[in-house]
Amino acid sequence: MVFAGKRPNNLGVSNGKLASCPNSPNCVSSQSLDTVHQIAPLNFTSTPEQAITKLKNIIQSLPKTKIISENGDYIYAEFKSALLGFVDDVEFYLDRNANVIQVRSASRLGQSDLGVNRKRIETIRAKLK
Template identity: 75%
Template sequence: MIFAGNRPNNLGVREGKLALCPPSPNCVSSQSTDSLHHIAPLSFTSSPEQALTNLKNLILSLPRTKIITETEDYLYAEFKSAWMGFVDDVEFYLDHKSNIIHVRSASRLGYGDLGVNRQRIEQIRAKLN
């Protein structure tokens, strides 16, 4: 774990919102309004509870992934890169009002991510659908 970094202290849901992305391009969020960071939220057709269970099972099936926090409407997982052990913090927030799952995926260290965070969310979206 050469480049694990420290777990951020600004994660979680506050007033229905995940943390803002930093100005650097190594973060995506479905709640971001700028094109650099914005990514579509995850949608589902099952019950919200089943959607979160399906998401959790998918995350647990991925390599080098650990769920850190889990509530009835929130999942926080750490994804570790195979190369050098870089850690990305990935959050999922189930919005019951809109029937969507908001996402935020951010690199813990560095500036750029070569699109890894966006690709991860799109892979999760494809596997869920």
């Protein structure tokens, strides 16, 4: 747990928005407007309730992952890297107005994540289909 870092205190949904990404490139967000951090939200064709249940099952099936909190349309999970135990904070927010799941995946420490956060969201996207 050398590289766990502190859990951020700016997570959650505020006015329908997840926290912004920091300036460092080790974060992706479906609500970010800049190309470095931008990633498409997750789409679903089921009911919102089925989508959030399926998403939760996918998260729980991934290794070194722990759901920290969930509240209706929101899930916050921590993903640990296999090698050094770096922790990424990953949030999912079911946006009923847009009928998508907004996502934010950010590394706690360091600058570059070597594309890990983007890859993780794309893996979850593929499993959700």
